[in-house]
Amino acid sequence: MWDYTDKVLELFYNPQNQGEIAEVSEPGVKVATGEVGSIACGDALRLHLKVEVESDKILDARFQTFGCTSAIASSSALTEMVKGLTLDEALKVSNKDIADYLGGLPEAKMHCSVMGQEALEAAIYNYRGIPLDSHDDDDEGALVCSCFGISESKIRRVILENNLTDAEQVTNYVKAGGGCGSCLANIDDIIKSVRQEATAPDLNNYGVKVATEIVTSKERSLTNVQKIALIQKVLDEEVRPVLIADGGDVELYDVEGDRVKVVLQGACGSCSSSTATLKIAIEARLQDRVSKNLVVEAV
Ligand code: FES
Numbered sequence: 001m002w003d004y005t006d007k008v009l010e011l012f013y014n015p016q017n018q019g020e021i022a023e024v025s026e027p028g029v030k031v032a033t034g035e036v037g038s039i040a041c042g043d044a045l046r047l048h049l050k051v052e053v054e055s056d057k058i059l060d061a062r063f064q065t066f067g068c069t070s071a072i073a074s075s076s077a078l079t080e081m082v083k084g085l086t087l088d089e090a091l092k093v094s095n096k097d098i099a100d101y102l103g104g105l106p107e108a109k110m111h112c113s114v115m116g117q118e119a120l121e122a123a124i125y126n127y128r129g130i131p132l133d134s135h136d137d138d139d140e141g142a143l144v145c146s147c148f149g150i151s152e153s154k155i156r157r158v159i160l161e162n163n164l165t166d167a168e169q170v171t172n173y174v175k176a177g178g179g180c181g182s183c184l185a186n187i188d189d190i191i192k193s194v195r196q197e198a199t200a201p202d203l204n205n206y207g208v209k210v211a212t213e214i215v216t217s218k219e220r221s222l223t224n225v226q227k228i229a230l231i232q233k234v235l236d237e238e239v240r241p242v243l244i245a246d247g248g249d250v251e252l253y254d255v256e257g258d259r260v261k262v263v264l265q266g267a268c269g270s271c272s273s274s275t276a277t278l279k280i281a282i283e284a285r286l287q288d289r290v291s292k293n294l295v296v297e298a299v
Contacts, residue, residue, distance in 0.1 A: 005103035008073040015072055017062045017079035021048040028053050034123025037115050043067035045075055047119040049082070049090075051127060056086045063119075070102075070109035077101045078116040087124050088238075093117065094161055095173075110173045114158060128245035144186050147179025152190060159194045166191065227290060228255050234289045235262075239282055250282060258293040260286060 004012075021031050030051050037044040043066065050060035061079035065071050077098050082090045095113035099105045105113060142152045158164065158173045167187040171177040177184045232252055243249050249265040262282065283296035 002069070002106045002109065004069060004073075004106070007077075007101070007103045008070060008105065011073040011076040011102070012069045015076040017060075017076060017083075018064070019062045020046070020064055021050050021060060021062050024050065029059065030127065032123040032127030034119045034121065034126055036118045036122055037067075043071050043112065043115055045071065045115050045119045047075070047078070047116075047123050049123050049127070051087065056088065058082050058085050058087065058090060067112065067115075068109070070105050070112040071115065073102055074098050074105070074112040074116045075119075078120060082120065087127070090120060091124055093120060095158075096162055107169065107172045110162070111175055114173055125241070128241050130241055130244055144190070145176035145179070145183040147183075148175045150174050150176035155187060155190050156194050159191055160198065164191065165195075224255075228252075230290050231255060231260060231286060231294075234286055235282070238289070239285055242281060253299050258291065258295060260294050260296045261299045262296060264298050 023031055030053055032049040032051055033046065034049075035044070035046045045067070046064040048062045048064075049058050051057070052059050061082050063075040063079050065075040067075075078093070081093060081097065081101055085093075095110070095117040098113040098116045099110060102113075144150055144152050144155055154174060155170055155176055159170065162169075162173060164170055164173065167177050167184045170187050170191070177187050235250060235252055240249060243266075247266050251263045251265060253261040253263050255261070260283075283294065286294045286296065
């Protein structure tokens with residue numbers, strides 16, 4: 001018998017927001033849907049978000065989940081947590097936040113919280129019109145666990161976000177290693193590599209915590225290589241999804257000192273308000289995240 005918290009049991013026996021949100025006819029409101037897992041693997045979650053287009057605010061959230069006690073409770077918790085948030089705020093909800101909301105989950109059930117976070121991401125990227133296989137870093141890394149189709153970047157991310165230290169924990173969070181076991185040695189190597197990178201001062205592709213630390217440590221100066229990498233990361237993760245949702249896009253062309261040269265594409269390139277787009281959506285974001293001295297120019 002699993003040792004569930006009272007909150008998990010409460011949301012399992014009396015789940016909040018179960019069901020779907022049908023397409024709405026209300027003006028200014030749209031429905032976003034994200035789906036992860038598969039019934040064949042034992043868990044599947046379909047998340048529905050009702051979004052106010054102008055404010056990007058989540059007005060309602062509902063779920064349909066096939067799974068165990070903790071899968072139902074995690075899904076229900078997620079829907080409670082995201083109601084009232086903007087999509088950008090919701091993207092910051094981590095699997096750890098979901099588990100914390102529940103007062104904790106048995107470690108062997110942490111994959112249920114990961115499934116919730118992934119469904120949320122999938123719904124928001126679907127809403128923004130970004131193909132999942134183009135935004136999802138998880139699809140870009142080499143496949144590590146063929147039994148469960150888990151890539152290296154997904155394993156790296158869950159290690160970093162949850163401070164995991166051994167392969168058994170990784171199995172509990174994303175199932176990798178829980179089948180034939182032939183990938184366990186690779187998972188051990190990835191854990192070592194991630195932990196080394198997390199303690200190194202350099203910005204790296206996977207070091208979410210390291211990158212965040214650099215962004216928030218105003219007193220630490222970036223090398224030029226770090227600055228360019230961070231600008232690219234902010235553009236890819238925080239700016240481009242917004243522009244793409246509006247039919248535009250932006251590409252980093254060059255960085256000279258504090259001058260960031262970009263190419264506006266699609267609707268942004270021909271839009272009469274492209275200057276405002278540059279100043280507000282791109283320059284302000286880069287000043288906030290990278291350096292207040294940055295100036296963005298279109299080329
Ligand atoms: S390849 Fe990972 S468990 Fe089989």
